[in-house]
Amino acid sequence: MSTTTAQRTGSVTGAANAGYRTLWRWHFYAGLFVMPFLIVLAITGTLYCFQPQLEPLLYPHRLVVEPRATPRLPEDVLLARARAALPPTAKALTAEIGTAPKRSAEFIFRLADGDKESVYVNPFSGEVLGTLSVEHRLMQVVRMLHRKLLLGKAGELLMELAACWTLVMLGTGVALWWPRGGATLRSALKPRFTLKGRALWKNLHTVMGIWLALGALAFVLTGLPWSGSWGKQFKALATASNLGAPPGAWGGLPLRSALPGAPVAPVAPVAELLTTSGAVKSATGHDLHREHRAQADDADTDTNTMPGMVMDDLPLRQTPWAVGDAPVPASRSSARTANPLPPGRVVQIVASLGITDRYSLVLPDSATGVYSVSYFPADPRAERTLYIDQYSGAVLRDIRYRDYGAVSKAVSFGTSLHMGRLFGLANQLICAAISLGLAAMAVTGCVMWWKRRPSGSLGAPARERGKPPLRGWRSALVLLGVIFPLMGATLLAVWLADWACFGRAKKTA
Structure with missing residues (x-):
């Protein structure tokens, strides 16, 4: 060359x-x-x-039970058994609701030193199977x-x-x-x-x-x-552009638990609260969302929610991305003599709304709190977040996938794929x-x-x-x-x- x-x-x-x-x-x-x-x-x-497959292998004596033909004990009985297994100073935070015949019932408590402990109970016999530290269990450490x-x-x-x-x-x-x-x-x-x-x-x-x-x-x-810095800014931008969280998740709609003595609309039996369109109504046929909104219009705006408390602050393992910054409801006045609904009754209400398995029920932490339901299934189109009045059982807010903005819908599908849950x-x-x-x-x-x-x-x-x-x-x-x-x-x-x-x-x- x-x-x-x-x-x-x-x-x-x-x-x-x-x-x-x-x-x-x-x-x-x-x-x-x-x-x-x-x-x-x-x-x-x-x-x-592979958490769903690994955890029962890691903790079989706590998580796995022998299925029986007898019906499960009510949630209130199971919670009482779990509470008795811990010191009196322990505070019940969350009930993990499930119906799988081979899985135990799980309740999460906060101990006096601030640590969280899960208590596992046989749902058929009521026997306490053991406890696990929420922060130190293997899959939480891995996460x-x-x-x-x-x-x-x-x-x-x-x-x-x-x-x-x-x-x-x-x-x-x-x-x-x-x-x-x-x-x-x-x-x-x-x-x-x-x-x-x-x-x-x-x-x-x-x-x-x-x-x-x-x-x-x-x-x-x-x-x-989901990142700590950019993810939060991205969520704020998506919400400001009406592409992220649903209306009201950032405080646009009032959310409150009605205390005894406050005027509330009569509540029908739970099965009658659902209309064919999916709207929640009272026995008189009025939209409960509108009624609670009207009640809040007469209240001071600075008492709508607990300052700084959002869904991500609740004792939940996982919260849908779209509602992570949704304010947690609170009542506008001080507590009075009351008989809050037991968790078992709330489970019945949630079941009547179409959610029966694999969801987290956060218990009210004060007289002004509400029951919070987080349903985070493999199919993001079924995600739901509910707030239920702890006294009347009225559904204050029912946030569904269809309420999400375009960005939140995409993130929900991406999350399910990322975690290996979608299919x-x-x-x-x-x-x-x-x-x-x-x-x-x-x-x-x-x-x-x-x-x-x-x-x-x-x-x-x-x-x-x-x-x-x-x-x-x-x-x-x-x-x-x-x-x-x-x-x-x-x-x-x-x-x-x-x-x-x-x-x-x-x-x-």
């Missing part, structure tokens, strides 16, 4: 690979930061995904590792950052994989096991990465709305495959880095000799930094540190 031909060939190759090292450098930095978090997220996410590394707010921010940097890693990884120099798309999707050494590791890393890219992207996008075991297996595949990606990336890393050096890819034509990528990074401010700050910090420590590579002849 002549010198001119070689120069022309090198020029074309260089043009085709212009910016490659810059992309590789950013992919390296993103991977270096994300790698340990990715392994933690993959392992904890897979374990938590907190997944969300915040057991480090509180700092860990939550770290996990959010790791998720954001995963977007950089995915984008640069796809760009690096993209076929060049006459390679076909089909060949780039097939692993080449004939290779050896680092070339084999690189091929496995790139091919596996492209097959997992969409799943990883889905994990990040469905997980970020059963198949969903769990797909989530596990993606999670463990991403952990394998982290391992292969680490092996590649270790094999090419010079002794005593970080081993970051060398810089471009000239300024690479990557305006689109720079714009994408800026856009990511604007959308995710926390990530934007770290992007800028990494760029400045890289420039200060390593500078720009000098041109060679």
Whole structure:
């Protein structure tokens, strides 16, 4: 080959690979930061995904009972048995309502020292089967590792950052994989096991990465709305745009429990409260929502809800994203002589409204509180949140999926997919495959880095000799930094540190 031909060939190759090292450098930095978090997220996410199958195996003597032909004992009796198993200072918080014949009844209490304890009772005999710490049970520890590394707010921010940097890693990884120099798309999707050494590791890393890219992207996008910093801001923005929480979830509609002595409309038997349209009405045929709204119009607006108390503050394992910031109702006046409805009666009311299994019933914590129901099933279209007056049994608010904004509906479906709940075991297996595949990606990336890393050096890819034509990528990074401010700050910090420590590579002849 002549010198001119070689120069022309090198020029074309260089043009085709212009910016490659810059992309590789950013992919390296993103991977270096994300790698340990990715392994933690993959392992904890897979374990938590299989929580329904794992917990009965972990705690069989507490969670599993022998099914019987006899009817279950009333919830009030079961709660009394659970209460008797703890010190008198323990306060009942939540009843986990279920009808599965092989599962025990669970009640959550707050102890005098502030810890929460679950008490398990045989629903057929009333025998107390044992207790478990809510905070220290294995699956709760796994969940907190997944969300915040057991480090509180700092860990939550770290996990959010790791998720954001995963977007950089995915984008640069796809760009690096993209076929060049006459390679076909089909060949780039097939692993080449004939290779050896680092070339084999690189091929496995790139091919596996492209097959997992969409799943990883889905994990990040469905997980970020639950993050501690960006997720809260995103929810506020969605709500302000009427795309998030339903009307009234942020205080637009009054919510209160009517105390004895306050004028309330007579309440019909629960079965008669439902009309064919699904509206809740009183025995006189009036809409109870309207009646409670009219009552609240005569009250001081600053007494509609307990200041600062929202659904996310309640002792619930999981709350639908759309109602996490919904204010918890409270009465406008001081408590008077009253006989609140027992939990068993409220369970009957909830059953008449179409919810019979696998929901959480939060008990009133004061004379002005209400019963709160959180139904968080696998199918997000069935999600419901109810507030029930603790004295009259009137349904103060019934928030359903159809009341959500477009963003909240999308987040609800994304959450169900993310947790492996939407379509059963198949969903769990797909989530596990993606999670463990991403952990394998982290391992292969680490092996590649270790094999090419010079002794005593970080081993970051060398810089471009000239300024690479990557305006689109720079714009994408800026856009990511604007959308995710926390990530934007770290992007800028990494760029400045890289420039200060390593500078720009000098041109060679």
